[in-house]
Amino acid sequence: MDIIFSIVVLLSLQRIGHARSIIDSTNVFSVDAYGAVGDGKTDDSQAFLKAWKDACGSKDGVSTLSIPSGKTFLLKPITFSGPCQAAGIHVQILGTIQAPQQSEWSGVDPDMWIMFREISGLNLEGPGTIDGSGSQWWPKSCKHSPKACLQAPTQLVMMGCSHIQMSHLKLVNSPRNHLSIASCDNVVMNDLTITAPGDSPNTDGIDISNSKSIVLSNSIIATGDDCVAINSGTSDLNITGVACGPGHGIRNLQSK
Numbered sequence: 001m002d003i004i005f006s007i008v009v010l011l012s013l014q015r016i017g018h019a020r021s022i023i024d025s026t027n028v029f030s031v032d033a034y035g036a037v038g039d040g041k042t043d044d045s046q047a048f049l050k051a052w053k054d055a056c057g058s059k060d061g062v063s064t065l066s067i068p069s070g071k072t073f074l075l076k077p078i079t080f081s082g083p084c085q086a087a088g089i090h091v092q093i094l095g096t097i098q099a100p101q102q103s104e105w106s107g108v109d110p111d112m113w114i115m116f117r118e119i120s121g122l123n124l125e126g127p128g129t130i131d132g133s134g135s136q137w138w139p140k141s142c143k144h145s146p147k148a149c150l151q152a153p154t155q156l157v158m159m160g161c162s163h164i165q166m167s168h169l170k171l172v173n174s175p176r177n178h179l180s181i182a183s184c185d186n187v188v189m190n191d192l193t194i195t196a197p198g199d200s201p202n203t204d205g206i207d208i209s210n211s212k213s214i215v216l217s218n219s220i221i222a223t224g225d226d227c228v229a230i231n232s233g234t235s236d237l238n239i240t241g242v243a244c245g246p247g248h249g250i251r252n253l254q255s256k
């Protein structure tokens with residue numbers, strides 16, 4: 001009885017919260033309002049950075065960074081940095097975020113594409129897609145052509161973050177590994193779909209290192225390499241309901 005009651009209360013609170021965010025949009029920061037075009041060709045990085053700066057700097061509770069549906073936003077390599085003044089940031093990814101083709105990366109550090117750094121309280125929520133446009137990178141991988149190979153970027157990096165949530169998101173076609181969790185704590189990942197062709201080189205699903213208190217549940221990871229790679233310094237990690245393959249399974253690479 002008590003449990004049912006609390007669920008009902010929780011649901012109603014969520015409704016109120018939702019309604020409030022529509023009526024009082026002061027802490028919703030839509031990339032559209034910052035000039036993002038979303039035609040899949042224009043570089044929208046500056047618009048995203050300006051929206052992030054205001055969302056992160058807002059002192060009015062939790063900020064929502066909204067990425068609208070029905071559009072494709074092209075982003076150059078980009079870092080969203082904290083710490084933030086906002087109590088938390090809800091990144092609502094409804095549309096598609098796309099990486100430039102490999103030929104457009106000239107002069108840019110190819111280590112990673114999108115990074116979230118030193119943020120406490122971050123909620124990345126779909127149902128949108130983050131597309132790494134990996135196909136031009138794969139034939140140039142060192143796995144295929146050691147003589148003339150290119151270092152390919154990691155698609156999405158969470159670095160030094162705490163209390164992160166990622167849900168209902170699609171990560172597709174990374175040039176290298178799709179998601180890297182490094183030096184983070186209290187991470188909840190649910191309903192992620194991570195896909196790349198089975199023969200794409202080094203396209204791990206999730207790499208975790210130096211991180212603790214992590215839950216990964218109800219997800220599909222179908223890529224060309226490790227499904228989840230657990231690297232050194234990782235503890236308190238629970239994985240349930242994850243479908244892996246065609247790549248390798250869950251690999252524990254920590255030295256014992």
Ligand SMILES: *[C@@H]1O[C@H](CO)[C@@H](O)[C@H](O)[C@H]1NC(C)=O
Pocket residue numbers: 213214215236237238
């Ligand atoms: C993982 O599961 C164990 C056993 O159920 C639990 O004690 C621990 O708190 C869980 N860790 C997280 C991060 O949820």
